[in-house]
Amino acid sequence: MPVTGETAGNAAAPILRGELRVNEPMNRHTSWRTGGCADRYYLPADLDDWVNFLRASPHEPLYVIGLGSNLLVRDGGLRGTVVALHARLNDVRLIEQNSSGGLIYAAAGVACAKVARFAAKHHFAGAEFLAGIPGTVGGALAMNAGCYGSETWEIVQQVQVVDRSGQVLIRQPSEYAIGYRSVQRHPGSASALETEWFTGAYFRLPSGDQAQARARIKQLLAQRVVSQPLDQPNAGSVFRNPPGDHAARLIEACGLKGCSIGGAMVSPKHANFIVNTGNASAADIEALIMMVQGRVKKATGIALVPEVRIIGDARRLS
Numbered sequence: 001m002p003v004t005g006e007t008a009g010n011a012a013a014p015i016l017r018g019e020l021r022v023n024e025p026m027n028r029h030t031s032w033r034t035g036g037c038a039d040r041y042y043l044p045a046d047l048d049d050w051v052n053f054l055r056a057s058p059h060e061p062l063y064v065i066g067l068g069s070n071l072l073v074r075d076g077g078l079r080g081t082v083v084a085l086h087a088r089l090n091d092v093r094l095i096e097q098n099s100s101g102g103l104i105y106a107a108a109g110v111a112c113a114k115v116a117r118f119a120a121k122h123h124f125a126g127a128e129f130l131a132g133i134p135g136t137v138g139g140a141l142a143m144n145a146g147c148y149g150s151e152t153w154e155i156v157q158q159v160q161v162v163d164r165s166g167q168v169l170i171r172q173p174s175e176y177a178i179g180y181r182s183v184q185r186h187p188g189s190a191s192a193l194e195t196e197w198f199t200g201a202y203f204r205l206p207s208g209d210q211a212q213a214r215a216r217i218k219q220l221l222a223q224r225v226v227s228q229p230l231d232q233p234n235a236g237s238v239f240r241n242p243p244g245d246h247a248a249r250l251i252e253a254c255g256l257k258g259c260s261i262g263g264a265m266v267s268p269k270h271a272n273f274i275v276n277t278g279n280a281s282a283a284d285i286e287a288l289i290m291m292v293q294g295r296v297k298k299a300t301g302i303a304l305v306p307e308v309r310i311i312g313d314a315r316r317l318s
Helices: 047-056 112-121 128-132 137-143 210-227 247-253 282-300
Strands: 019-025 037-043 062-065 071-073 078-084 092-098 101-107 156-163 168-171 176-179 182-185 196-206 264-266 274-276 309-311
Touching: 047 156, 071 282, 092 112, 101 112, 112 128, 112 137, 112 196, 112 210, 128 210, 137 182, 137 196, 247 282, 264 282, 274 282
Parallel strands: 037 078, 062 078, 071 309
Antiparallel strands: 019 037, 092 101, 101 196, 156 168, 156 196, 176 182, 264 274
């Protein structure tokens, strides 16, 4: 991958200021703490550097990640380059504020909990639920992450994206089909078939009481500690809730709490969590996901749909 030099048109290629790693173990960058190596792993210095990276590598297979909290990388690893945004695109700022509310901008690499605290600090309400999402803004936008009765796109005024050519664009919520844990560009929209990644979002929030917002955040975090296995590596909820029901209830009803394959186990604390008990391979976790799906389908007729993104090769090619 070029970092400096001349292009075919004799124009100077952009100088990249980020950090490039080769054969980077992805178990360091996913919350399940498992998975193979990425051929290349790039940490952009900032948005401009990411744009230059895209322009310098127009045909490179890319995977963009944040905290890796909703991601399973198979044991064979990834061919191509992982671009990691967490702690790189990390800007949160107040855009406007008045007596009725205001606007916050948060870049894609910002942890959702940080946005919740920033909103409370500036006397806004409605963002407290973000404290319960164990990921970044980019990931929350990509899947319409939600918890405790609220979803990310409910507070989005507009988003910023970058396309595969390195062009930065502003898009409106109306340009997307937004559903439960699902966000897609509308078919027929301009550039609908081009790959794009979220670089940030503008959140419109009403005014609120700072003390109440902070208390609500504290309450939600305490609720997570009580109800979720935060002491073991996990990726949050594994399956979407089917209409009118809860995945955790179905899994528990099938007697699957505590079931394990290798080092992967259905959490005894929360049935919709699969934990790494210490030495789980990605294959263990994927096999357990499939086993749970099969058992629930056989017992109830309901096909559980994974929330987690599963990528990479099952085995490393020699």
